[in-house]
Amino acid sequence: MRKLLLIIKREYLAKVRNKSFVIMTFLSPILMVGMVVLIAYLTKVNDNDHKVIAILNESNFFSNEFIATTSTSYVNFDDVSLETAKDSVASLGFYGLLYIPDEIHIEKVCDRSFFYTEDAPSTDITEKIDAVFQERLRQSRLLELGLTASEFEKVDTRFDIRTATFDGQTNVKGINEIKAFIGGGFGYLIMMFIIIYGGFVMRSVIEEKTSRIIEVIISSVKPFQLMLGKIIGTSLAGITQFGIWLVSASLLLLVAFAVFDIDPSALNTSAHLQTGMGANMAPPIPTADQTMQLYAQELFRIPWVMLIFFFLVYFLLGYLIYSSIYAAIGAAVDNETDTQQFIFPIILPLMLAIYVGFFSVFSNPHGPIAVGFSLFPLTSPIVMLMRLPGGIGEGGVPVWELVTSILLLFGTFIGIVWLAAKIYRVGILMYGKKPTYKELFKWLKYD
Amino acid sequence: MxxxxxxxxxxxxxxxxxxxxxxxxxxxxxxxxxxxxxxxxxxxxxxxxxxxxxxxxxxxxxxxxxxxxxxxxxxxxxxxxxxxxxxxxxxxxxxxxxxxxxxxxxxxxxxxxxxxxxxxxxxxxxxxxxxxxxxxxxxxxxxxxxxxxxxxxxxxxxxxxxxxxxxxxxxxxxxxxxxxxxxxxxxxxxxxxxxxxxxxxxxxxxxxxxxxxxxxxxxxxAYKNNVFRVGLQTANAELILSEITEKFKVSNSSFDSLENQLDFTLQLPDENSREVLAYLSDKANVNRFVETIPSTSEIFIRTVQSKELNA
Missing domain, CATH: 3.40.50.300 (P-loop containing nucleotide triphosphate hydrolases)
Structure with a gap:
């Protein structure tokens, strides 16, 4: 035990003091924040790009429907030919020309209207124009039907079916996706951690082999102790790094937003599609506030304590399984270039878990694929975590599935670590051979 | 212990x-x-x-x-x-x-x-x-x-x-x-x-x-076999060598005529070297009489060879 602690301490310090580790730790948040700030800034610049659109309106059906917004304004041309209008739009440097011809019937007006631009127009603009025409068409058709605008408002309805679980809890739509997304975040974290720090473990084993210190060390400690110490020490360094990232990134983000005066909600562009329409637009969904409240409630209802607890369980077991495989690979080879053939089969289940998780678990968290992958030990740490935000028991993951999944994972953990330790023990003393799978299998039989 | x-x-x-x-x-x-x-x-x-x-x-x-x-x-x-x-x-x-x-x-x-x-x-x-x-x-x-x-x-x-x-x-x-x-x-x-x-x-x-x-x-x-390296000071090398060869097994002989130095390796029949030495000093001045002790690698090679012959 004392020796294990010594090894953990050395591996931790060796990792943490490493120059590239220090650089990565402190540079990454700056890079990440820089990226976010850049995106936010560019979005802002993009929005600030003011577009002027000329309107050549020969029809009586349109008058003042086009209303300027912060990003677009409209100029009316009168009594000029279409060709002259096009030329002047180009010479004035306007964004485009909207031509509305004079016809007897509005349907025909709309049909024959054109929007001319230098290049293909941005969807933002065409959407705005489309909306105006749509609204105008609707009004004229209402008139034909003999309905007034206020009468129409009464029949124009939106409807969302309200959902609830059997025990009476109201649900909001899309909450499954949000929950799976939160779980997916945890799963993704596990995958990244395994790939990055598993790789560190592997390189550290290779380093001990190439520097030829390995035999000196295992004349004092058991190879298994060394392997375990290395895995634990490296993961502690990883947790330190993640901790530093989390704290510094959030601090930096706050600072950056304050300095550059960026409204974080501006990043959320899809949340509010501006229509640029007037007061006679269809009213907003009346229950928006209520829905938001429901979402908030749902998020609070996610059993965070349980989720974090199982995150730790799955993280620990999953990481130990994979990093001991990485350690065995490191022991089997003489240099990093020989590792490729062994790395791919490890990454495969991880990738599979992420993709299957995002595609299958999001749409149906309790379907057969989701259940299968959350039981299979090499994918369960990721997939089960995507399902868990839905809770355990009724309406969530059945208890037996969770228990089976963890038991399977634990059994695999014991088995894999045992096998990896065997390969590790033989491999660290082998030099000059490029190992094959057949060779590795033979090593398993050595005592 | x-x-x-x-x-x-x-x-x-x-x-x-x-x-x-x-x-x-x-x-x-x-x-x-x-x-x-x-x-x-x-x-x-x-x-x-x-x-x-x-x-x-x-x-x-x-x-x-x-x-x-x-x-x-x-x-x-x-x-x-x-x-x-x-x-x-x-x-x-x-x-x-x-x-x-x-x-x-x-x-x-x-x-x-x-x-x-x-x-x-x-x-x-x-x-x-x-x-x-x-x-x-x-x-x-x-x-x-x-x-x-x-x-x-x-x-x-x-x-x-x-x-x-x-x-x-x-x-x-x-x-x-x-x-x-x-x-x-x-x-x-x-x-x-x-x-x-x-x-x-x-x-x-x-x-x-x-x-x-x-x-x-x-x-x-155990592995030495009564082999001696001998050096004699004599002008009459040929005669002496032929006399000795009649009585003992001799190998690797060489004669330096400038120095009148005769060197050779002598295989003794038994461990009794005193008589041989007396015999040699009777013939000429003995300036070298050293038992050749086998090196470890010689012992190793001989052991391995004998084992392989027996096997």
Missing amino acids: NNILVAKEVTKKYGEHTALDEVSLNIPKNSIYGLLGPNGAGKTTLIRIINQITYPDKGEVYFDGEALQSHHVAQIGYLPEERGLYKSMKVGEQALYLAQLKGLDKAEAKKRLKFWFERLEIGDWWNKKIQELSKGMAQKIQFIVTVLHEPKLLIFDEPFSGFDPINANIIKDEILKLKEQGTSIIFSTHRMESVEELCEHIALIHRSKKVLDGKLSDIKR
């Missing part, structure tokens, strides 16, 4: 390959023991078994009278053939770490390290990294970490390979001092002549089997 280490019929297999085949050894306390044999004979496997890096399939190993157990690693110091240190770790930290792994506490390890650093004149390396040191310097560190925990048994696998002659001599002297202080030492090497002068006991390992072991002086006595 005069043996620090006893191996009884130790057998070790790797798959189909037998690395050690019923090897038994008795390694006496407070002596230098040579474990000799060509590459791939099984020496390193045996040493790894002693260090509990690997375990025998059959047979037993006793350390200082007890069956070998994990706590014994603290009493064994091992300098492997494949050796090295962490390249990017500081010398002092690294030595402390390895000493602590051998069970020393930090303060004691620090004290002893200071002592050894001064003794080998490397006091100011504490904060240097191994990669900043020359190979010879790194080897001194490697030696210190091997002996720092004052083990009862020291095992050196190909100790002088890679050492420059100056460092090899320093290390050799230190090893002899350790032996005087009561440490038992095992040398393992395929270059038999390199440790011959140091070893009191040897064992020859060939193709996983022990072919010979015992006290070096006994072995040499």
Whole structure:
């Protein structure tokens, strides 16, 4: 035990003091924040790009429907030919020309209207124009039907079916996706951690082999102790790094937003599609506030304590399984270039878990694929975590599935670590051979 | 209890390959023991078994009278053939770490390290990294970490390979001092002549089997075959040589006419050399009469050949 602690301490310090580790730790948040700030800034610049659109309106059906917004304004041309209008739009440097011809019937007006631009127009603009025409068409058709605008408002309805679980809890739509997304975040974290720090473990084993210190060390400690110490020490360094990232990134983000005066909600562009329409637009969904409240409630209802607890369980077991495989690979080879053939089969289940998780678990968290992958030990740490935000028991993951999944994972953990330790023990003393799978299998039989 | 280490019929297999085949050894306390044999004979496997890096399939190993157990690693110091240190770790930290792994506490390890650093004149390396040191310097560190925990048994696998002659001599002297202080030492090497002068006991390992072991002086006595190298001062070389050839088996003769020096090798019929010497000095001035003692590698080759002939 004392020796294990010594090894953990050395591996931790060796990792943490490493120059590239220090650089990565402190540079990454700056890079990440820089990226976010850049995106936010560019979005802002993009929005600030003011577009002027000329309107050549020969029809009586349109008058003042086009209303300027912060990003677009409209100029009316009168009594000029279409060709002259096009030329002047180009010479004035306007964004485009909207031509509305004079016809007897509005349907025909709309049909024959054109929007001319230098290049293909941005969807933002065409959407705005489309909306105006749509609204105008609707009004004229209402008139034909003999309905007034206020009468129409009464029949124009939106409807969302309200959902609830059997025990009476109201649900909001899309909450499954949000929950799976939160779980997916945890799963993704596990995958990244395994790939990055598993790789560190592997390189550290290779380093001990190439520097030829390995035999000196295992004349004092058991190879298994060394392997375990290395895995634990490296993961502690990883947790330190993640901790530093989390704290510094959030601090930096706050600072950056304050300095550059960026409204974080501006990043959320899809949340509010501006229509640029007037007061006679269809009213907003009346229950928006209520829905938001429901979402908030749902998020609070996610059993965070349980989720974090199982995150730790799955993280620990999953990481130990994979990093001991990485350690065995490191022991089997003489240099990093020989590792490729062994790395791919490890990454495969991880990738599979992420993709299957995002595609299958999001749409149906309790379907057969989701259940299968959350039981299979090499994918369960990721997939089960995507399902868990839905809770355990009724309406969530059945208890037996969770228990089976963890038991399977634990059994695999014991088995894999045992096998990896065997390969590790033989491999660290082998030099000059490029190992094959057949060779590795033979090593398993050595005592 | 005069043996620090006893191996009884130790057998070790790797798959189909037998690395050690019923090897038994008795390694006496407070002596230098040579474990000799060509590459791939099984020496390193045996040493790894002693260090509990690997375990025998059959047979037993006793350390200082007890069956070998994990706590014994603290009493064994091992300098492997494949050796090295962490390249990017500081010398002092690294030595402390390895000493602590051998069970020393930090303060004691620090004290002893200071002592050894001064003794080998490397006091100011504490904060240097191994990669900043020359190979010879790194080897001194490697030696210190091997002996720092004052083990009862020291095992050196190909100790002088890679050492420059100056460092090899320093290390050799230190090893002899350790032996005087009561440490038992095992040398393992395929270059038999390199440790011959140091070893009191040897064992020859060939193709996983022990072919010979015992006290070096006994072995040499057993393997000498009354061959003498003789030098005579005479102008009449041809005549004398023909006379001698009639009585004895002579080989490798040469005559230097400028110096009137006749040299030849003489095979005696028995151990009685006095009569022969009297006979020779009757003929001419004897300026050389030396018994040819076989070297360890000669003994090895003869043993292996005779075994193969018998087999």
